[in-house]
Structure formats: C-alpha cells, structure tokens
Amino acid sequence: MWRNHPFAFGIIAITVAAILFGVAGALAKVLFHADISPLDLTAVRSIVACAVFSLAMLLTQPGVFRIKKSALPLLIATGLAFTAVNITFYYAISMISVAAAITLEYTAPFFVLLISVVSASRRVDARDVGIVALSVAGCFLLTGGEAELFSLNAGVLVGLACGLAFAVFNMLGNACKRRGVGATTVTLYAFLISSALWLAALPTLTVHEIDYSGDVILYIAFIAIIATIIPYWLLMYGLRHVDALPATIIGMFDPLVAGLVAYALVGERLTVVNMVGIGVIIVAVCLITIKEKNAPSSSQKNNAKKAPDESSGTLQEPTQNAY
Structure with a gap:
C-alpha cells in the first residue's frame, strides 16, 4: 500500500511534521516565560530526544546504527544543519514573536529556490517562483505583517539564518535519500551529532539552574519526544518522496x-488578516502539491530506482536502512 502511493504519504508525513513543529514553537514560548533560555532548552531537547530515540533503536532496530563510511560526511552535515536550525529558531522566538520567528524560518523555500538555481540541482520555472512568493506572502499575512520583520535587528537576522539552515537541512534530507540512507538512520545520526555538541557545551550552559517542576518536565518531554523525534522522522521520511522546495x-x-x-x-492574537494568510498558505500548498504530482520530481524518479522494501525496512541495497 505504501509503495503504491509514496508521494501522497510523503506529503502526509511532511504535513503532520509541520503541525507538530508548530506546537513545539508555541510551547517553547511558554517555557521562555518560565525563564528557560533558548540555548538551555535546545540542549535539553536534543539530549533527551537523542537518549530516548537511541535507546528505542537499540532495542528494536540496532541495524540503523550501521552506515557506509561514504555516507558519514553527509550525515555529519545533516546533524550540524539540524543543530543550527534549532539554535537559531529558539533564539529568534526569544527575541521576537513566535509568529514573526516562524515567518522568517519559512523563508526557507526562497533559500531552497536560490540554492537550486545556483547549483542547478532542480529545474526551476516561473510557477515555482510564483508559488514560493505566494507562500511567503501568506506566511507574512498569517503573522499580521509585523513591522519588525522589515527592521534588520538581531532577532530578524537570526530568523533569516534559521530559514537558510532549514533550507539546507531539507536539501540534505533529499541528498541522504539519493545516497540510500534511510529516514531512521538520518534522524538518529542528526540527534547523535547534535547531542554530542550539546554535551560538550554543557559546562558553559545553565541547564542545572532550570526549575524542573512538574509542568516544565512535561513541556520538555513533549517537545523532546512528540515534537522532535516524531516530526523529524516524518520529515526525513517525507523527503524521500518529495523534493525540498x-x-x-x-x-x-x-x-x-x-x-x-x-x-x-x-x-x-489571531486577526482577519491572519485568517487570510492561512487561506493563502493553503492555496500555495495545494498548487505545489498539484504541480509536483503532475510532474514527478527527481526525488520521485529516483524512488522508482531505489524503492524501499516496506516489509523489511531496508533499501534494495545490502547495508543501508530505508527507515
């Protein structure tokens, strides 16, 4: 069943991941109100997610730890991009509003478009440019068109850096698929690399000063597990079947x-302008979905060559895991 509709399930996976990411962003703002710094939250989130996911994989799929040496540089780059996305995102929403920070994060399609043109990794046409412009405009309306987005303050610059990092992360996800590295392996190594960096940085952080009350522990657990492990795996799965743009x-x-x-x-607040933005985003998503469905992307074409074996969880290659 999954093999017959890879593009559709890729779209569904990315949509569910986006929903969980949105919940995580709002909950992070709640934790910032509890005086938890962005760096501390990012460190705790990454370490907890890595510990839980690694243990689960050791018990259920130990084979996902095995990788080809040639894939290691790509996995390291993906882990570094993952870390950069989280640091810049949480810093941005601590400096500007949640909505404004997420608007800047979702300049990612623009950066994907730009990188694709420069690297000639995707054939970009006028419809791609129009849909990207429409989606960014919709995101801008959703946030109410806040004036702070037009000022080059630190929060805006950090938000733009997050957009660039998220674009690179998505493109690396496509690259992992082309190299035959499965979603579970990519997610696992992204967590391992990120948590290793945070463990090394712990002496410079203040995680020991966090008031680990009942509510704070629940929020952190939710962000680390439900809003990190699950959506990042879903995103990596989706990127096996859907291009980064x-x-x-x-x-x-x-x-x-x-x-x-x-x-x-x-x-x-959620205003009428915000609701218009929601409508514009939905239209943009529908347009890009229809376009990709009618004109299969390179990611989908490659899928026909390296279809994952859904029953075994491995690619039709001897040493790589599909999921």
Whole structure:
C-alpha cells in the first residue's frame, strides 16, 4: 500500500511534521516565560530526544546504527544543519514573536529556490517562483505583517539564518535519500551529532539552574519526544518522496498551527488578516502539491530506482536502512 502511493504519504508525513513543529514553537514560548533560555532548552531537547530515540533503536532496530563510511560526511552535515536550525529558531522566538520567528524560518523555500538555481540541482520555472512568493506572502499575512520583520535587528537576522539552515537541512534530507540512507538512520545520526555538541557545551550552559517542576518536565518531554523525534522522522521520511522546495512550502502548516496554539497558550492574537494568510498558505500548498504530482520530481524518479522494501525496512541495497 505504501509503495503504491509514496508521494501522497510523503506529503502526509511532511504535513503532520509541520503541525507538530508548530506546537513545539508555541510551547517553547511558554517555557521562555518560565525563564528557560533558548540555548538551555535546545540542549535539553536534543539530549533527551537523542537518549530516548537511541535507546528505542537499540532495542528494536540496532541495524540503523550501521552506515557506509561514504555516507558519514553527509550525515555529519545533516546533524550540524539540524543543530543550527534549532539554535537559531529558539533564539529568534526569544527575541521576537513566535509568529514573526516562524515567518522568517519559512523563508526557507526562497533559500531552497536560490540554492537550486545556483547549483542547478532542480529545474526551476516561473510557477515555482510564483508559488514560493505566494507562500511567503501568506506566511507574512498569517503573522499580521509585523513591522519588525522589515527592521534588520538581531532577532530578524537570526530568523533569516534559521530559514537558510532549514533550507539546507531539507536539501540534505533529499541528498541522504539519493545516497540510500534511510529516514531512521538520518534522524538518529542528526540527534547523535547534535547531542554530542550539546554535551560538550554543557559546562558553559545553565541547564542545572532550570526549575524542573512538574509542568516544565512535561513541556520538555513533549517537545523532546512528540515534537522532535516524531516530526523529524516524518520529515526525513517525507523527503524521500518529495523534493525540498515543495517540502518547505508544505511545511508552512507549521506557522498556521503555531499561531493557533500561541493564541490559546500565550495570548497572541489571531486577526482577519491572519485568517487570510492561512487561506493563502493553503492555496500555495495545494498548487505545489498539484504541480509536483503532475510532474514527478527527481526525488520521485529516483524512488522508482531505489524503492524501499516496506516489509523489511531496508533499501534494495545490502547495508543501508530505508527507515
């Protein structure tokens, strides 16, 4: 069943991942109100996610730890990009609003478009440019068109850096698929590399000063497990079947959900303009989905050559894991 509809399930996986990312962003704002710094939250989140996911894989799929030496540089790059996305994102939402920070994160389609043109990794046409412009405009409306987005303050610059890092992360996800590295292996090594960096940095952080009350522990556990492990695996799975450009556009469900959750938990407003933005984002997602479905991407074409064996969880290659 999964093998017959890889593109559709890729779209669904990326959509669910975006929803969980949106929830994580809003909950992070709640923790910042509890005086937990972005660096501390990112470190704890990464270490907890790595510990839980690694233990689960050791018990259920120990084979995902085995990789080809040739894939190691790509996995290291993916782990570094993963770390950069998290650091810049949490720093941004500590300096500007959740909605504004997520708007800047989702300049990622623009950066994917730019990198694709420069590297000639994707054939870009006028429809791609139009859909990217539409999606970014929708995200801007969703956040209410905040004036701070036009000022080159530190928060805006960090948010743009997050957009670039997220674009690179998505493109590396596509590259991992082309190299035959499975979603579970990519996710695992991203967590391992990120947590190793954070463990080395622990002496410079203040995680020991966090007030680990019941609510704080629950929020951290939710962010680390439900809003980190699951969505990143889903994103990596989706990127096996969907190119980075449409993936980052579909991912704009993230700010949509973040805005709704932030409205409920943090008291941020949701206006008529925001609702128009939601509509524009949905239109952009529908357009890019239809375009990709009617004109299979390079990612989908490669899929026909290296279809994953769903029953065994491995590619049709001897040493790599599909999931």
